[in-house]
Amino acid sequence: MSAFPHSFLTSLGLALLVPAVSLAQSVSTPTPAPAAPVQQWTHLDPTKDKVMGISTQRTYEELLKARTASPVVVAVIDAGIDTTHEDLKRVLWKNPKEIVGNGIDDDKNGYVDDIHGWNFLGGKDGRNVDVDLYEETRLVARLKPLYEGKVRTAVPAAKRAEYDLYQKVKKDYAEKVKEEKQQLEEYKPLGENLANINEQLKAVLGVTRVDTAVLRRPPVKNPDARLIGLTTQLYESLKSSGLPDMDAVVKQIQEATTETQKHLDYSLNLDYKPRAIVGDDENNTKDRNYGNADITGPDALHGTHVAGIIAADRENNLGIQGVAGASVRIMGVRAVPNGDEHDKDVANAIRYAVDNGASIINMSFGKYYSPHRAAVDAAIRYAESKGVLLVHAAGNESKNIDAIVHYPAPTPVSGAAYSNFITIGASGSTNDAQLTANFSNYGKKVDVFAPGVGIYSTMPGSKYGNESGTSMAAPTVAGVAAVLKSYFPQLTAADLKRIIMQSAAPVHTKVPQPGDTKTVDFTQLSTTGGVVNLYKAVQLATQQTQKGASSGQ
Structure with a gap:
């Protein structure tokens, strides 16, 4: 069971996925930040x-x-x-x-x-x-040689429950392959975009760490509406995620990308033993x-x-x-x-x-x-x-x-x-x-x-x-x-x-x-x-x- 649930990462990441725009503007004396969350x-x-x-x-x-x-x-x-x-x-x-x-x-x-x-x-x-392997992969690898291409009526009555299992698990396996490929397509650009936004914010705000305290009260005088809109969105997403800062968000997306690639290369590989x-x-x-x-x-x-x-x-x-x-x-x-x-x-x-x-x-x-x-x-x-x-x-x-x-x-x-x-x-x-x-x-x-x-x-x-x-x-x-x-x-x-x-x-x-x-x-x-x-x-x-x-x- 993954500690990085896909629905959690995508809901967080897609909420944070904004155009990689230039945020350069003058930086002034930071205002005091509120205490970090427990x-x-x-x-x-x-x-x-x-x-x-x-x-x-x-x-x-x-x-x-x-x-x-x-x-x-x-x-x-x-x-x-x-x-x-x-x-x-x-x-x-x-x-x-x-x-x-x-x-x-x-x-x-x-x-x-x-x-x-x-x-x-x-x-x-x-x-x-x-x-x-995923259990779906193990089952397909074992049952495919027995039932692929066969019709149910040609299968002995004693084996039809297993035949039915194969038909079901084959569909679930295909869906899992599709889902993992889709996740990989989401994670790669998402990680790159978030990393870019994170580094731009550090430069613009003059901080080494973009956390909820910084996002709630950006340390600049007279920030424009674009910056306020971005930091407000990031603050709400980061607060609900439970992650400490944007560095952690980027790291989780990158780790999830690596894990998803492993799943495709190994966990869903019918020949892997x-x-x-x-x-x-x-x-x-x-x-x-x-x-x-x-x-x-x-x-x-x-x-x-x-x-x-x-x-x-x-x-x-x-x-x-x-x-x-x-x-x-x-x-x-x-x-x-x-x-x-x-x-x-x-x-x-x-x-x-x-x-x-x-x-x-x-x-x-x-x-x-x-x-x-x-x-x-x-x-x-x-x-x-x-x-x-x-x-x-x-x-x-x-x-x-x-x-x-x-x-x-x-x-x-x-x-x-x-x-x-x-x-x-x-x-x-x-x-x-x-x-x-x-x-x-x-x-x-x-x-x-x-x-x-x-x-x-x-x-x-x-x-x-x-x-x-x-x-x-x-x-x-x-x-x-x-x-x-x-x-x-x-x-x-x-x-x-x-x-x-x-x-x-x-x-x-x-x-x-x-x-x-x-x-x-x-x-x-x-x-x-x-x-x-x-x-x-x-x-x-x-x-x-x-x-x-x-x-x-």
Whole structure:
């Protein structure tokens, strides 16, 4: 799941795409700029700070300072985590029964030297998969030789469901190729134009960084109408994006261009076979003992950002603060490549996390085809039987996931929804038309929304930066769940899900429906109709646990 949703980038970029005109004019003494916006707005309080954060700081100051926290392990199933990051290295889970680097499976769990977790995308020779295929590509590559050019009536009855699947996925694959090519055509000129505008503004305004403060009050005397019009447009776009400045906008567009080219060259390439690196049978879902111990991998940006949101060190006076405190540890499980994850890897990653002590699992990934769904469903049931909460990102395609299944699915093929599975949409910082992220999936299969626009967190190399996506909203909720579990250890996975949902008060703001111009009530976009709030969740957990204790339960 991309942390740079296409709809987010294009809406931002197209809003900023203006003619590359000359802006040269006389520059005078700058006027004082207003204070820069708070980077970690997620932690602010809707009532006290007038920002749609989750009230982290208020919760610690008012509700938790006299309480003692218990140890909790949160597994991050993702693309990799930078284990040397200054804000993460102290909060990483360490396997207590494994000896570092001795090449022996000391704890006999089937995984050699799994000190901080495991990598299901690696080979025994130490190599790792980086870019993988989309699931549509894998399915077309497998089914095309069997069904291309055939009519349905010529296919044996027992194979017609698979024939129908091929016809559907072939269309979706073609649409994906078309979409990626279109994105590439948009991104290249967009990046060039924005870079040009950014450099012109720096020169005209006499600044080294074009941020919201500069755009809101350009440091020139008597600016003409053209400049005012441009800076006003840029200010509104930049503010809603959550990005710190125009340099960051240009960088994201350039990175998105590179990623889109990779998708066309590899993820949509029917002849590309990256799984040879792992050396397993990717269709044998019973196979569990493969991979290597490298939980960082070749591209740890996404997973590092996710891990920091959950539990970046709150006590080292560096960088940022995660939602969860010092008693929480992060277990890394690498199973999500640049492309689509394999069902086999997802199922094994869930089982690994459960078997090695995780109480909460963050899953910031997803797709729309799941050929080995039964293996994933069985793993979810296994986690449910062990009391482990799964927190899943709803997806970044502006889709109603009541109408189209986003995998892993929150409900089995038949029966009620899993009691330990919670699905998260992405929200913005302001209680207005920007409350819903325009890229977020929605529907009653989304349980609750959480901050997912312009989220400042850890980046590889002990760096920090903003990203947007339901990939950022899910770990915010995983962090909330970790706080609840650490201060109220008696809570079950079902309790955590219920408390998180019940404490998210409905918000009746009118917002655009993602992917549409239609305006709807925010409450219509999820089951709860609200945004997660740690303060209210801790209050509710306190009430329910006290009630349980007084009744002798």
